[in-house]
Amino acid sequence: MAGRESGGGPSSPRPSLDSLSADQHRILAYASAIGSEFDFDMLVAAMRVDEETLAEQLEWLVHARVLWERPGGGRYGFIEEEFRASVYRSLTESRLRVLHRRVAEVMERMHPHPPPEILAELGRHYFLGKVPEKSFEYNRAAAHHARDAGEPAAAIHHLERALVEVGALGAAHAPERGAIAEELGDLYYATANYPAADRQYEDALRQVEHDQPRIRARLLLARAEVARENLDRNAARDGADQAIRLFEMTGDLLGTAQAHRLLGRLAFQQGAYRDALDESMLALEILPPTPDPRFLGRLSIDIGNAFALLGPEVQPVAIEWYERAVDRLRAGRDWVELARALHNLGVAVGETRPEDGLEYLAQARDAAQRGHDARYAARTLLSGVEMRIQLGQLEEADRDNDQAGRLLERLDDTLGLGQVTLHRGLIAERRGQWDDAERAYSTAVEMARRNRLIADEAEAQFDLARLRFKTRDLDGARDALRAATEMSLAELVPRLATAYAELRLQIEGPDAGAAGASRRTAAADGDPAGERAA
Secondary structure (H helix, E strand, O other): OOOOEOOOOOOOOOOOHHHOOHHHHHHHHHHHHHOOEEEHHHHHHHHOOOHHHHHHHHHHHHHOOOEEEOOOOOEEEEOOHHHHHHHHHOOOHHHHHHHHHHHHHHHHHHOOOOOHHHHHHHHHHHHHOOOHHHHHHHHHHHHHHHHHOOOHHHHHHHHHHHHHHHHHHOHHHHHHHHHHHHHHHHHHHHOOOHHHHHHHHHHHHHHOOOOOHHHHHHHHHHHHHHHHHOOOHHHHHHHHHHHHHHHHHHOOHHHHHHHHHHHHHHHHHOOOHHHHHHHHHHHHHHOOOOOOHHHHHHHHHHHHHHHHOOOHHHHHHHHHHHHHHHHHHHHOOOHHHHHHHHHHHHHHHHOOOHHHHHHHHHHHHHHHHHOOOHHHHHHHHHHOHHHHHHOOOHHHHHHHHHHHHHHHHHHOOHHHHHHHHHHHHHHHHHOOOHHHHHHHHHHHHHHHHHOOOHHHHHHHHHHHHHHHHHOOOHHHHHHHHHHHHHOOHHHHOHHHHHHHHHHHHHHHOHHHOOOOOOOOOOOOOOOOHHHOOO
């Protein structure tokens, strides 16, 4: 290991755990509790032993190739992590409790104003040392630092420990249980773990008294957001309606606006874009005079989304709203929502300028990675697929689609996976693989139908009809086009209105009529409505 001294030659056998003396085993027990690496000063203070004696024993362990020593001294570590783990596993729970408590006490004395990394270690040692008050204090502080640093997984880890300690602290800390559960729910929601988020919100609701309507409203709205993500629209609407009643009762303008925003997003998800715009505009009117800029940025995205799907004539208005959202969210350093704003801006611009659209999507992916949001990182890849198809970059489109599919499968993102399947059809069609394209489009139809995504199903039926007409399956083309017509494709997906009218004219004759004013190429290039992030 570079920069480390082992002290022994290659032929020097490493001693077994059983062959160590009692003093050596005690040293390694403390060291294993501290971690894979440790400082001499920390070890000598925790063990309360003579410095020279400890230094001699550590020297022997370095020469025996159990430990390494950093050049210059003072810092040691285990050469093999498995050996450290075997030492740690050999200790009883009572012994470990004593070791971790003593290490925590020394660490606390050495760092009266602990930086974030020491906060995390103090939380760990006091938790394992079974000191609930200290464990609760340090784990909660470490969670807040991790959250603010954009490290949700670390924040969740510390808050889960804090939640355990609340039960051990008794009735005096009972009100804090609900607050921690809500924080955990927010973190799980941010990482797209919706089942865990809902469990935490439900737990938080159980802790809230009925004379706290504002908190109840906030939690009901949070559960409604989870229901919307899970495509449980009835539960989402019921939760939002309950939240609105409570927010209005308490005069909470921001809360009321947030609930109407959710109703707008729910309408958008169902393809009711005019209703979505009306709810979003109502939320904008309700906002207090000095609204949270982050919420205003998020609402601006929703308004842009609605305009983007109300037809090409208002597309410039949609782009203006997205640009406003980008400015507000970038100023607020809200990376996750900034990723969403840049994503949707890229989708809108990419309909006519695919190269520029891909550039915005690359910025969106950077923001998503900065915000540790794997779902949006995947969706930015996904949204660029049709732009790459339009540019003739089939290999890159196939690569990005597969990578997005793998990420979305891990996240169980139903909406995104439907678009992955539709894209497989578009790519296969461009390659002249008609059978593969038809299978993909048919699968996309079934996926959308199963999840009651009417706009997505109508679009997939249109692609199926277009492909069948191209391959001279006229009866099959009529069936698919009839299904798209019955679902009001031209109204649900305005950008396909002109292409739909042309295909209908070709299949059904001059009496079929026309609808809309947006166009997609014969190879079905463009921006799928289902990819515009709601």
